[in-house]
Amino acid sequence: MGDFSKKVDAFLDAFINQNGYAKVLEGLQNTLLIAVLGLVIGILIGTVIAIVRVLPKYKVMPRILNGICSFYVGLFRGTPIVVQLLVFYYVMLPLLGIRMSSVNVAIIVFGLNSGAYISEIMRSGILSVDHGQMEAGRAVGLSYWTTMFKIVIPQAVKNILPTLGNEFIALIKETSVVSFVGATDLYIAFNMIGSNSYEFMVPYLVMALIYIVLVLLISLGIKIMERSLRKSDRRH
Amino acid sequence: MIDVINLQKSFGSNKVLNGIDIKIEKGDIMCVIGPSGSGKSTFLRCLNCMEDPTGGQIIFNGVDIADFKVDINIHRRRMGMVFQHFNLFNNKTVIQNIMLAPVTVGLQDLKKAKRTNVMIKLTNLFRSSRMKKDLVPITTNKAEIKATAKENAMALLNRIGLADKADVYPSTLSGGQKQRVAIVRALAMNPDVILFDEPTSALDPEMVGEVLDLMKQLAKEGMTMIIVTHEMGFAREVANRVLFIDGGQILESAPPAEFFGNPKNPRLKEFLSKVL
Ligand SMILES: Nc1ncnc2c1ncn2[C@@H]1O[C@H](COP(=O)(O)OP(=O)(O)O)[C@@H](O)[C@H]1O
Numbered sequence A: 001m002g003d004f005s006k007k008v009d010a011f012l013d014a015f016i017n018q019n020g021y022a023k024v025l026e027g028l029q030n031t032l033l034i035a036v037l038g039l040v041i042g043i044l045i046g047t048v049i050a051i052v053r054v055l056p057k058y059k060v061m062p063r064i065l066n067g068i069c070s071f072y073v074g075l076f077r078g079t080p081i082v083v084q085l086l087v088f089y090y091v092m093l094p095l096l097g098i099r100m101s102s103v104n105v106a107i108i109v110f111g112l113n114s115g116a117y118i119s120e121i122m123r124s125g126i127l128s129v130d131h132g133q134m135e136a137g138r139a140v141g142l143s144y145w146t147t148m149f150k151i152v153i154p155q156a157v158k159n160i161l162p163t164l165g166n167e168f169i170a171l172i173k174e175t176s177v178v179s180f181v182g183a184t185d186l187y188i189a190f191n192m193i194g195s196n197s198y199e200f201m202v203p204y205l206v207m208a209l210i211y212i213v214l215v216l217l218i219s220l221g222i223k224i225m226e227r228s229l230r231k232s233d234r235r236h
Numbered sequence B: 001m002i003d004v005i006n007l008q009k010s011f012g013s014n015k016v017l018n019g020i021d022i023k024i025e026k027g028d029i030m031c032v033i034g035p036s037g038s039g040k041s042t043f044l045r046c047l048n049c050m051e052d053p054t055g056g057q058i059i060f061n062g063v064d065i066a067d068f069k070v071d072i073n074i075h076r077r078r079m080g081m082v083f084q085h086f087n088l089f090n091n092k093t094v095i096q097n098i099m100l101a102p103v104t105v106g107l108q109d110l111k112k113a114k115r116t117n118v119m120i121k122l123t124n125l126f127r128s129s130r131m132k133k134d135l136v137p138i139t140t141n142k143a144e145i146k147a148t149a150k151e152n153a154m155a156l157l158n159r160i161g162l163a164d165k166a167d168v169y170p171s172t173l174s175g176g177q178k179q180r181v182a183i184v185r186a187l188a189m190n191p192d193v194i195l196f197d198e199p200t201s202a203l204d205p206e207m208v209g210e211v212l213d214l215m216k217q218l219a220k221e222g223m224t225m226i227i228v229t230h231e232m233g234f235a236r237e238v239a240n241r242v243l244f245i246d247g248g249q250i251l252e253s254a255p256p257a258e259f260f261g262n263p264k265n266p267r268l269k270e271f272l273s274k275v276l
């Protein structure tokens, strides 16, 4: 046990006196930034793709768009996110001659990636809304798009909220690969503390705890949101 | 008001409507009966192009709305529809359900008028003073459109005795209440005609009466109505014409006394002997 407390002391020294905490905060901030902005971008892309995929397919244009979206989804779901990060950072950017910070690269790639997953979630959400809702909107003279955005999508989003929460949790966990392109995340921060104190047991333990607490907090937030949404259905 | 000419509809190779011809005049109460699967719903849904006809014409107020080139949304404003399963908007309160279409459509028209005026002003810059075009008069604004729609919706709710339910969500209403709200939602657009597809078939028996009573009131006020129904008593009492559809064709069309008292088509005779 004395051995363990020595390890804790070494960790605290590295964490407090050698600026470890600043690095951890930076890592935490990046993790959250990448996950949150990735989710936002993902929701935008996912919604657009989902709408294209449920569009009636009599005409040529929807079919072409549908083909493009299928390809996109297949591409991003069919390759590991680490590969997507590496290709974007080390292949695409140099080829296009663009300079971009690794955190920004991570945000974009995570957004593109989760857009593919969220499009499937959103599509099943839209399909779960009774077709009668669309018909009722069209029957009073509303256009397809007005009915889609005012009636169908809000109900779809409500139905998939728990699944979207899970996607957010998955994003938080997956951000642990962004160090592959040199972004500072929690892993990099605690790895640095470990290297400084020549001791990795406590840093990685603390890192695991932070991830667990983050995920628990998000789950709790989702539960609260679900409950208040359910209440709005039966207010009277 | 509606002139259906040789209407045909197929789903793939399944020919559901085989040439339907019928004229509906203003103030008509037309009930449509027939065996299940005979194409009654399909006929009704073709009238407002919820199903696109595969042949024939539907002349509504002088325009063939079966033509793909017409903007169907404009014409649907003039045709209400009431569904078997109510289809109230689940994410809107009762009053929002009634207000949504009038407000949305009102705002759309307002926006369009403003856009037109901008164009007229722009082109007027290049016209000589004698040739200048007049602006489209705009007599309303956003707030007024909303206020009018709300007032109108409240009046409709009062009429059906559900004013106290204005701010609840549809999930808390009984079936009969839902269907009555659905009917006034259609009324809110001041339509020329309302299409009903088995409006009481999904209701518990004790709620059928309240919905039929509301429909009778509308009939008395002169609303044009086309009603697919299995309520023979209602058809006999309220309709001024009853259609029998089977196999995607109108086999009999007569005033109710004759239709029920002296049916001619053998299939109708057989059908009536089963249901009466
Ligand atoms: N959207 C559809 N797709 C394919 N077949 C359909 C569709 N709607 C109706 N049908 C077919 O058309 C026929 C008539 O249906 P319908 O008009 O609903 O009959 P009714 O309302 O008289 O019971 C049925 O055989 C049904 O299977």
Ligand SMILES: [Mg+2]
Binding pocket: B040, B041, B042, B198
């Ligand atoms: Mg039917």
